[in-house]
Amino acid sequence: MQNDDQLEDKVSFSIEDELQRRELLRRIDGLPLDQRELITYVYAEGHSLEEASEHFKCTQEAIKQRLKRLRQKLQTALQEVPA
Numbered sequence: 001m002q003n004d005d006q007l008e009d010k011v012s013f014s015i016e017d018e019l020q021r022r023e024l025l026r027r028i029d030g031l032p033l034d035q036r037e038l039i040t041y042v043y044a045e046g047h048s049l050e051e052a053s054e055h056f057k058c059t060q061e062a063i064k065q066r067l068k069r070l071r072q073k074l075q076t077a078l079q080e081v082p083a
Contacts, residue, residue, distance in 0.1 A: 020078065027077050031070070038063070039070050
């Protein structure tokens, strides 16, 4: 059986996760359309790099680089959010 402190830690952790998820979605919504489409196509819809390169008419390497820059951009933006 869990004590109150353990339960409070779990609730606090899940609230923090939810806040971070919402902030991430807000940041994604604020991206330019082409970047939002790419990140959605690959991560939310689950398409492969090969499918993405065909869909966006560029090389797989270009898709990898764009996704890497997007992840870095979002990670930096999330780190700037006050706790």
